[in-house]
Amino acid sequence: MHRFAGKSGQTPAAFAEQLRAQLSTGPDVAQVHVVGAYLNFRADIGRLTQRTLEAVLTRGDRYGSLEALGRPACVEHTSANATGPFHIGRVRNAIIGDTLARALRAAGTPVTTQYYVDDMGRQAAMITWIWSMPREQWPAEIRAAVDGQEVPGEKVDAHRGRPYPAVSAYLKSHPEAQAQVAALVEQIENGHAPSQHRALTQAILDGMLQSLARLGIRFDEFVWESDFLHDGSVERVLDRLHHAPHAVREANGAWAVDTSTYGLPKESTTVVVQRGNGTSLYVARDVAYHLAKFARFERVVDVLGQDHRLHALTLDALLAEIGESRRPEFVIYQDITVPDGGRMSTRGGSAVWLDHLLAEAVERARREVLARHEDLEPSAVDAIAEAVGTGAVRYHIVRVAPEKPVVFRWEDALSFEGRSGPFCQYSYVRAVAVLRKAEATQGPYPFDARTLHEADELELIRTLARFPRVVGSAARRSHVHALAGYAHDLAEQFNRFYHAVPVLRSEVERPSRIALVAAVRQTLGNTLDLLGITRLEAM
């Protein structure tokens, strides 16, 4: 307004008034009026109500989803090394990745999720090194770190991962052990891994996946790094890299690529892709992995911690070097840190285990449930506590924008009030309870839009109408935290409506208000689905 007013030589307010006079109202725009230098358009609220409730109630679980099928996409996320239990630093990747996959599917993109299993590096070799030895032969330092810590029946990832920090420390001061691990790495690379190697990786992985499954996180496919070696694709990548425009042969026979023309930081422009002894490096194998993804998917999305940012740039550069024009899309998130200023580390002992966090959350949820209900079946209490506890954890981690750092605090992670998963679940339960009492848990829900005109009703309808745009924007911009924000907005607006406007005790408005509550149940439920949080009928 100001810009155009300047050109036409009028004051902004006069210009706005003149413009308003030339505008006519249409089917969706009931009024246009001037406030200072601004034009306000007022929607035909009856029409908005009519369309929104119709859309929600007829589309049901598909409200907010797009019908049009987009290009098939692969979302790779989590991909944590199988060296022990999940800690909550790693789980941010899983929660962002899983939520993004759900949002993309709702936005019409067919998604395949992949977990890249690293069975090749030194870390995986360290696990095999220690567990291929009889316990009596373990170095005393390592045995000391494990003895007395084991719990009968503990999860396999906790069990097999326990010696890992001690092994890591031991190797630093024992070159002969280091040499053994290095020899193991070479055997694995040459396809002569000890027989139990893959099984150990798989076992720890299974334990980690059990924890993720409690959060509703599952994967469509598991891609093993070593497979790219054995099917020859790494060799083909290396061959292409040898002939790349900026390939460099080092004195000892190693191959590198000078990536300085790709805008990478100085002092890290020479990327070694193959060692002097002929074995490949991680980046080279990752190029092979991405070529395999490009062969099947039109969009390739990688969810990565910020410590992998340079790796992502390097990968782009190497793809360019071999003449590949396609690129992955990277979703980068910041680390979760612990309050005294450390990064969460398995080796350093500062990690908060996901299993520990889930156990605390579920236990706390159980106490809350028991305090509210005396006569519930134990199995019902268990189910509610599990849903509430895991929902709280998922919500707490997804609610912050990926690019913002998160400091982990127990009291925040276990909060069931305010901006939390349980708050959203509770509002859903409340909507269910109203419908149950109205004996209207099933449709149809006839309504008359003209009877809905309370301020809190209209605001609630506007919030419902916003949902499809929120889903689209979250998927397009990888802003999964916006879904958490929306769930809270909707739950909060519903609570306001609930306190301000009678539903069951109303007269002419009753059917319409019941339809509105049903629409809230549907939309809030759809949002919880996208967040991977369980819908509850009671809590």
Add this chain to the structure above:
RNA sequence: GGGCCCGUAGUAUAGCUUGGAUAUCACGGGGGCCUCCGGAGCCUCAGACCCGGGUUCGAAUCCCGGCGGGCCCGCCA
């Protein structure tokens, strides 16, 4: 040293892509609300855009420079 990311009330966050009206929401703090559809709730009060320049009629938002915090810079993954 170089590169990338972040900086919003006591704490924690949204808004930044695409500049616009009184900056969102929560926790904590003050004051209220259960004979009334589920109080894990609702109402209400106080409280914030790191600093300095620039662009603009207008900057939390864009640009430049500081300061503070995180991460990365390996023939590891």
